Amino acid sequence: MAQKPSIPKGTRDFTAEEMAKRNYIFDTIHDVFRLYGFRQIETPAMENLSTLMGKYGDEGDRLLFKILNSGDFLNGVDRSLIDNNETTRLAAKICEKGLRYDLTVPFARFVVQHRNDLQMPFKRFQIQPVWRADRPQKGRYREFYQCDADVVGSESLYSEVELLQLIDEVFARLGIRITIKVNNRKVLAGIAEVIGVPDKLVDITVAIDKIDKIGIDKVNDELAERGLSAGAIAALQPILAISGSLDERLDSLAGILAGNEIGQKGIEELRFVTRTTVALGLRAELDLDVSLARGLNYYTGTIIEVKARDVEIGSITGGGRYDNLTGVFGLPGLSGVGISFGADRIYDVLNSLDLYPAGTSAASKIIFANFGEKEALTSLKAIHALRKACIPAELYPDTAKMKKQIGYADAMNIPFVGIIGESEMADGTITLKDLTSGEQQQLTIDQLISRLS
Numbered sequence: 001m002a003q004k005p006s007i008p009k010g011t012r013d014f015t016a017e018e019m020a021k022r023n024y025i026f027d028t029i030h031d032v033f034r035l036y037g038f039r040q041i042e043t044p045a046m047e048n049l050s051t052l053m054g055k056y057g058d059e060g061d062r063l064l065f066k067i068l069n070s071g072d073f074l075n076g077v078d079r080s081l082i083d084n085n086e087t088t089r090l091a092a093k094i095c096e097k098g099l100r101y102d103l104t105v106p107f108a109r110f111v112v113q114h115r116n117d118l119q120m121p122f123k124r125f126q127i128q129p130v131w132r133a134d135r136p137q138k139g140r141y142r143e144f145y146q147c148d149a150d151v152v153g154s155e156s157l158y159s160e161v162e163l164l165q166l167i168d169e170v171f172a173r174l175g176i177r178i179t180i181k182v183n184n185r186k187v188l189a190g191i192a193e194v195i196g197v198p199d200k201l202v203d204i205t206v207a208i209d210k211i212d213k214i215g216i217d218k219v220n221d222e223l224a225e226r227g228l229s230a231g232a233i234a235a236l237q238p239i240l241a242i243s244g245s246l247d248e249r250l251d252s253l254a255g256i257l258a259g260n261e262i263g264q265k266g267i268e269e270l271r272f273v274t275r276t277t278v279a280l281g282l283r284a285e286l287d288l289d290v291s292l293a294r295g296l297n298y299y300t301g302t303i304i305e306v307k308a309r310d311v312e313i314g315s316i317t318g319g320g321r322y323d324n325l326t327g328v329f330g331l332p333g334l335s336g337v338g339i340s341f342g343a344d345r346i347y348d349v350l351n352s353l354d355l356y357p358a359g360t361s362a363a364s365k366i367i368f369a370n371f372g373e374k375e376a377l378t379s380l381k382a383i384h385a386l387r388k389a390c391i392p393a394e395l396y397p398d399t400a401k402m403k404k405q406i407g408y409a410d411a412m413n414i415p416f417v418g419i420i421g422e423s424e425m426a427d428g429t430i431t432l433k434d435l436t437s438g439e440q441q442q443l444t445i446d447q448l449i450s451r452l453s
Contacts, residue, residue, distance in 0.1 A: 010134070010142030017361040017413075021350065024360050025174070025343055026127055029147045032170045033125040036162060038149050041124050043106040049098045055105045055298060055328070057202065063132045065142075066095035099131035103148040104298075104338060105325070111152055111336075112329040120153030127343075140314065141344055148319075150338030152326070159337045160273045160302045160321065161280070167306060167317055167339060168284045174346065175355045177309040178316070179285040183292035184270050185299045185320070187253060190263015191290075194256065195235040200228055205293035208240065212291075216240065240291055246274060249288045266301070273302055285309070298322045304339060311352045316345045361413050364392040365452055366432075368418040369405045379420045382430055382445055389449045393418075410435055416452065 007013060014022060033040075046067060053061055073095075100106050103126045111118065127147045134140055149166065151159040164180060171178045185205075192201040203226035207219050216237075223233050242252045250271055257263030274286060284306075292303050301321030308316055319339030326334045350356055359365075366386065368379035379395050386393040396405045409417050419431035430448050432441045443451060 008142065010136035010140075012141070012143075016363070020361040020363070021356055022343065022347055024356060025346055025350070026145075026147070028173050029170055029341055029343070030125075030127065032166055032173065033147075033149055035169070036123075036149070036166050038123045038125040041107075041110065041126055042128060043100070043103070043110055043126070045099060045129070046097045047100050047106055047109065049096060051109050051329075052098050052101055052105060055325075056101055057206065059206065060101060063134055064101055065099040065131045065133050066091055067097040067099065069096055101132055102130050103128060103146050103340065104150070104322070107148070107150055107338075108322075108325045108336070109329055111334070112326050112331045115331060118153075121151055121159075122153055123149070123151050125149045138313070144345075145343040147341040147343055148338055150336055152334060152336035155323075155335045157269060157272050157302075158276075160304075161276045163319065163337065163339050164273070164277045164282070164286075164304070165280060167304075168282050170341065171306070172283050174350065176316075176346070176349055176353070177284075179287050179307050179309055180282075181287050181289040181292050181305045181307065182270065182274065183289055183303045184266035185293075185301055185303060186262050186266030186269065187257070187290070188266075188293060190257045190260040190266060191236070191239055194260055194263065195232045195239075197228055197232045200226065200232075203227065204236070208236075208291040209293040211240070242290060246286065246288050249290070250274075253290065269301060294318055294320065298325045300324060302337065308349045311349045313345055313348060313352075315342065316349060317341045359413065359415060362415065363412070364394045364414050366391070366393045366416040366418050367405075367409045367412075367414045368393070368395045368420065369402060370396045370399050371421055372399055375420050375422075375425065378425055379418065382418065382420065382448070385445050386449060386452070389453065391449065391452050406433075406435070418448070 030040075049064070049066065052064055056063075107124065107126065111122065125148060127145065129143055129145050131143050134142060136142060149163065151163075164182075167178075167180060188205055189198070189201055192198050192204055197204070204223065207222040207226060210222070211219050220233050223236070224230070228236075239253075239256055242249050242256075244252065250267060254264065254267045257267065270288065274288070278286060289305070292305055293299075294303050294305060299320040300323040303320040304318060305315045306317035317339060319337070321335070321337040323335045324332070325336060326332070368376075368383060370376050370379070376395060376399075383393045383395055396408065406417055415435055417433040417435060419433060421431075424431055424442075429442045429444055432443055432448060432451065434440070441451070
């Protein structure tokens with residue numbers, strides 16, 4: 001017996017019904033991106049590894065999917081690398097390309113490569129899949145979609161404010177209650193200086209970013225493993241434990257970082273972004289999280305993360321300011337800020353809360369019953385008129401009992417059935433059956449179009 005086919009762990013098939021739900025998410029995000037003036041681009045699924053390596057920190061580099069060179073990829077390779085199990089050096093020789101880890105680094109490459117054709121500031125959005133060689137678990141996949149919006153070529157903090165409003169609009173339309181958490185990389189740098197370990201900023205951010213997942217005790221253990229002294233770890237505890245309202249916590253941080261230039265700059269940026277956003281109105285909860293670092297080395301200012309309030313799942317949106325990212329590609333001094341919606345986790349949240357609008361999974365709004373050749377031809381003429389009016393419609397392809405045809409419509413979540421029999425053909429009408437209420441109406445084609453529009 002042939003082995004049943006399967007797919008790699010951390011990936012998923014999506015049925016037609018599931019794709020309808022996913023497209024509802026993509027369409028919602030796409031519409032809001034366009035509403036805020038962002039323009040769409042796409043980049044290749046694979047990039048040169050030289051583009052990707054070193055941009056996400058050590059942990060990110062380990063999670064890159066590498067692609068073997070075409071042909072005899074071992075030709076000319078020093079066999080001692082294989083014999084001595086030097087996998088990192090070996091991979092550098094036999095893999096020149098990799099699947100993109102996110103959309104931000106490829107976007108930075110895109111900006112540098114096409115800089116002469118771009119008008120700055122440039123506002124782009126991108127909706128494409130990314131890949132990470134991570135351990136699959138609930139809410140974490142090896143292949144998943146990101147929906148990114150970025151502004152490059154401006155240092156204005158109004159870009160951060162606009163992105164927070166955009167986030168608020170997307171989740172309001174989806175009906176998901178959220179908390180938007182913010183922090184600032186400059187604040188984290190200031191904290192590292194105040195506790196006496198400025199050279200350990202990356203170690204601190206990678207560790208404290210896991211507080212929600214592993215707890216403060218294990219974070220402290222990791223900090224010690226990363227070389228922080230007991231004194232530095234102790235000095236960090238009250239900073240991570242500050243409480244109160246958003247403004248009260250900002251005041252507390254300002255006191256802790258008094259006299260620290262970079263830390264105070266981060267506080268000023270946080271005050272402007274949060275106060276301006278709140279003044280403009282926000283339906284989401286806005287919160288300051290001092291432990292928020294997002295673990296990526298390229299952030300230099302504001303850091304943003306979004307959590308669903310009614311479902312236990314990881315971050316469903318994240319982003320921040322990255323002033324130096326394009327510098328590694330030969331274009332220094334170009335500031336940018338961006339966010340990324342995790343479409344797959346949003347999909348899981350909507351499924352958990354059953355927030356999809358009625359009829360989301362239906363491909364057609366109406367299906368016409370098939371009673372024979374003459375009736376089918378008349379029905380096709382009506383379907384043609386409906387489609388011209390942008391109303392999805394179809395004909396049941398086979399002549400079958402009415403019960404079977406209605407059962408099909410019900411199974412496909414099609415809300416209406418159109419009936420054209422001998423009497424309807426005689427008087428030029430269509431019987432519209434509402435499968436939800438069971439009611440029937442005799443309508444002309446113009447009335448039917450008006451009813452279904």
